[in-house]
Amino acid sequence: MTSLGVNMSSKSAKTIFICRECAYESTKWLGKCPECTAWNSFEETVQRVAPKASGKAGVGKSAAGLSGGGNYSVGAAETFTLKDVGTTDDIRYDTGVAELNRVLGGGLVKGSLILLGGEPGIGKSTLLLQICGKFNSSLSILYISGEESLRQIKLRAKRLGVMNEKLLLASCNDAENVSDTILAGKPDIVIIDSIQTMHTETANGTSGSISQVRECTNIFMRTAKTLGIPIFLVGHVNKDGGIAGPKVMEHIVDTVLQFEGDKNYTYRILRAVKNRYGSTNEIGVFEMTDAGLKEVPNPSKVMLEGRVRDISGNCVACIIEGSRPLLTEVQALVTKSAANFPARIATGLAFGRLNILLAVLEKRAGLYFSRLDVFVNIIGGIRLDEPAGDLPLAIALISAIYDKPIDAGTDSTMAFGEIGLGGEIRNVPNASGRIREAARLGFSRCIVPKACMGEKLPKGIEIIPITHINELLKLFGVNNRT
Ligand SMILES: Nc1ncnc2c1ncn2[C@@H]1O[C@H](COP(=O)(O)OP(=O)(O)OP(=O)(O)O)[C@@H](O)[C@H]1O
Ligand SMILES: [Mg+2]
Ligand SMILES: [Zn+2]
Known part of the structure; x- marks a missing residue:
């Protein structure tokens, strides 16, 4: 070293x-x-x-046997052609948790440094300790905690039913010591909980300060690359939801996973914010139980739990998270405003999108929200950032302003589609996947952009194709006001 x-x-x-x-x-x-x-x-x-660098530029050129162009100094890195670089097929470990594998892009990449961020108590330590029990038992895992005593970890492992004979525990705060321990023991997988408790003498400041976090991250990055083993770092999240410590930490690591969830709900969403080895739009869904985190292979069902069908202002939307369709409920509440400036509150979607949609509804469908307070909420802490969320949001708003539920009688409706500034309903990708998910969960009808009717759509569910938001008014049995 x-x-x-x-x-x-x-x-x-x-x-x-x-x-x-x-x-x-x-x-x-x-x-x-x-x-x-x-x-x-x-x-x-x-x-x-x-x-x-002490060597003069160009000196190493002949030594490296390269002719022409380029400055190669003495001690420069060895160069390889793409063809010469070896790849082995098994560069990924199966974590034993399908939801985590998916978010990681198909498993845990050897030699990668992964940051797992999340608010206090969300379940970061639980998730990582649990996977210790799920990895192939021939792998040696080193779990280093700077926060909890070995006794505490043991108690948690017992509660979670983690019985891994080869799991090694250490309680340590010194980044160099941790690195030395890893280099000496050569474990297959390392978990460090948390980066904010690590300290190095090479940087100033107290544990958790920018310089400490940055330098410690660098130390672990070198360790991971030296041994070619994956290292998980737990990172705390500050009050704005960003990972505490400088953004540079996110630049250093290979993968940033964010563990999210509402304290009031038991389910948790694992999201890749950055991934050098996979897509960043896959999510994993878990449920927190007494026995730890349980995978939720059917998240739409969880999101729709507790849904009341026949109240006004609601509509079920279908968004695509990664490769999976996910149903969630859009709720709107519209009340007479007592203030000069009516309230506009949007949770789970961009505020600007709500304002645009309200303007389109006013101009193209004659619905006036200007003296009304509008509150919009997406259930389950899901974000409705996809354009496909426009149509269910518009339906929820129309339902709210007329105080008429979209699901009267035995209907249960799902909608998706983008709304243009002219009030036209535009097509979105993967219509059939969304409709299939609704059918699977027992929905009776889908309101969809007419343009998707050209695709081969699943059967067994009523499909209502529309081209303009005016047609939505008819669904509520009211006449076009424009
Ligand atoms: N005895 C228990 N029975 C059931 N659930 C528990 C028990 N102890 C803890 N939990 C659950 O586990 C959660 C804490 O998980 P964990 O310690 O993994 O979170 P963390 O993200 O590592 O938190 P921190 O940032 O404080 O380290 C609690 O919020 C609680 O829901
Ligand atoms: Mg913890
Ligand atoms: Zn700044």
């Missing part, structure tokens, strides 16, 4: 200030970040300056 230069001379180190929110760097302290406009977000940190 190369020395990290614990005794840094003043020449090899310079003081810089880094924005906690966006990782903007400045040579002097600033009250307000010019990049992200956050106040009081700068933290002092010492940056090591890499020593200048």
Whole structure:
């Protein structure tokens, strides 16, 4: 291992200030970040300056046997052609948890550094301790906790029913010690809980500060790459939902997983925010139980639990999360406003989208919301960022303004489709997948963009194709007002 230069001379180190929110760097302290406009977000940190390479450029060229072009200095990295680089087929471990495999892009990649972020108590330690019991039993796993005593971990493992003979535990806060332990023991998989409790002497500040978190992450990155083993880092999330510590930490690691969920619900959603080895739009759904996290292979059912059909202002939407259709409920509440500026509250979707849709409903369907407070909520902490959410949102709003439920009698309706500024309903991808999911869950009808009728659609469910939002009014038995 190369020395990290614990005794840094003043020449090899310079003081810089880094924005906690966006990782903007400045040579002097600033009250307000010019990049992200956050106040009081700068933290002092010492940056090591890499020593200048002593070899003259071009010297190594002949040694490397390369002719023409390019400056290769002595000690430069070996170069390979793509053809020469070996790949083995089994570069991924099966975590034994299908939902986690999916989010990771098909398993745990060897040599990758994975950051698992989430609010306190959401279940990060639970998830990671649980997978310790699910990996192939021939793999050796090292679980390092800087937060909990070994006794606490043992008690949790007992509660979760984790019985892995080869699981090694350590309680340690020193990043270099942890790294040495890993390099000496050469485990197959390492879990470090959490990065905010790790400390290194090569950086200043207390544990959890920007410089500490950044340097410790770098140390573990080197360790992961040196041994070619996967390392999980647990990261705490600050109050705005970002992973505490600088954005640079997200840049360093290979994969950032976010564990989300509402404290009031038992289910949790695992999402890849960044993934160098897979797609970032897959989600995994879990349920927190006494015996730990349980996989939820049928998330639509969970999202629709407790749904009351015949109240106004509701409509079920279908969004596509990764490759899976997911049904969730859109709720709208419209009340007479007492204020000059009526309230517009949107939870689970972009505020601007709600405003655009209200304008379209006014201009193209003659529905006036200007003296009404409008509240919109997407059930289950799901975000309705897909354009396909426009149509169910419009239906929920129309249902709310007329105080008439869309699901009268025995109907149960799902809708999807994008709404253009002209009030036209536009097609969205994967219509048949969405309709199939609705049919599977026992829905009786789907309101869809007419344009998707050209595709081969699943049978056994009523399909109502529409081309313009005006046609929605008829569904509620009211006349077009424009
Ligand atoms: N004895 C128990 N029985 C049932 N559920 C429990 C029990 N103990 C803890 N839990 C559940 O596990 C959750 C805590 O999970 P865990 O400790 O894995 O969270 P964490 O994300 O690691 O939190 P932190 O950031 O504080 O380390 C609790 O919120 C609770 O729902
Ligand atoms: Mg924990
Ligand atoms: Zn900033």
